[in-house]
Amino acid sequence: STHRYTLFPYTTLFRSGSTTPVTCAGGNNGTANVTVSGGTFPYLITWSPTGQVGPVATQLPAGTHTASITDAQGCTTQVQALITSPAALSLQAWVPDTVCVNAPQVLSASPNGGQAPYTISWGALGSGSPLTASFSDDQMVTVTVTDAYGCQGPVLNFPVTVLDLDQAQLTLSPDATVCPGGSVNVSASVSGYPGAFTLFWPTLAQTGNGPFTVPVTQTMAVPVILQDACGAMRSDTISLVLDTPPNIVIPDV
Numbered sequence: 001s002t003h004r005y006t007l008f009p010y011t012t013l014f015r016s017g018s019t020t021p022v023t024c025a026g027g028n029n030g031t032a033n034v035t036v037s038g039g040t041f042p043y044l045i046t047w048s049p050t051g052q053v054g055p056v057a058t059q060l061p062a063g064t065h066t067a068s069i070t071d072a073q074g075c076t077t078q079v080q081a082l083i084t085s086p087a088a089l090s091l092q093a094w095v096p097d098t099v100c101v102n103a104p105q106v107l108s109a110s111p112n113g114g115q116a117p118y119t120i121s122w123g124a125l126g127s128g129s130p131l132t133a134s135f136s137d138d139q140m141v142t143v144t145v146t147d148a149y150g151c152q153g154p155v156l157n158f159p160v161t162v163l164d165l166d167q168a169q170l171t172l173s174p175d176a177t178v179c180p181g182g183s184v185n186v187s188a189s190v191s192g193y194p195g196a197f198t199l200f201w202p203t204l205a206q207t208g209n210g211p212f213t214v215p216v217t218q219t220m221a222v223p224v225i226l227q228d229a230c231g232a233m234r235s236d237t238i239s240l241v242l243d244t245p246p247n248i249v250i251p252d253v
Helices: none
Strands: 014-020 030-037 044-048 056-060 063-070 076-083 090-094 098-100 105-112 119-121 131-133 139-146 156-163 169-172 176-178 183-186 188-191 197-201 212-215 220-228 233-242
Touching: 014 063, 014 076, 030 044, 030 063, 030 076, 056 063, 090 139, 090 156, 105 139, 169 220, 169 233, 176 183, 183 233, 188 197, 188 220
Parallel strands: 098 156, 176 233
Antiparallel strands: 014 030, 030 056, 044 063, 063 076, 090 105, 105 131, 119 139, 139 156, 169 188, 183 212, 197 220, 220 233
16 A cells, blocks of 8 residues: 655744843842744743743843753754843942031932932931931931832941030039138039030130149139030139138227
8 A cells, every 4th residue: 555644844943032130139030031933833941940841931040041942843952041130239328427516417328230220318317319417416327228120238327426515514623712822723624525625714824624723812703615626615614712811900908
């Protein structure tokens, strides 16, 4: 007997692909898609190293992923898909560590990596860069950055010390009563203040803590002025009293 066969030409498997990148550095939301033509349908598509099956692979980290394609005749081909990732989102910021109370300060931050535009947040102080803020008390300034895909950068913390002269404790030597011809040592000290300061004694033409010797020729007030690097001033006085000796009268006998 005679058998008749119809032969169909085999067409070569052809494949093309596309990818979407990971949105955040270190993430795994990349995708890869492969399109197959030629060969004999149906196709079996497997992805390595994830083991996913089908033309689309999802939840992929950055790196190279390979699609192995086998058609109904057992013919195979491969295609590689490169999943890219943005650079890690980083942040630098500039915050003064010591400020004058309630004096405007410029804070700035510079992000890098990720995907612009960026959102820079300074917590309760506001957002953006540069940012002008003033401080009434010591506090921790926290700055964060988020990129266009919602990726979070590092959290930076900066302690800020506020120079408020009203918080300083100015201690003076005590008031004194002096006999005629006497003198007194006067002095002052400052505590509870982290910044630089100067003590002025205007009537004595002196600066510093002392002690300074003051001849008492009359009742007087000795002023002392405390001034800090911010230009703030406080003052107090030491009272020196010249004692009046008793008037002794000896009656005639």
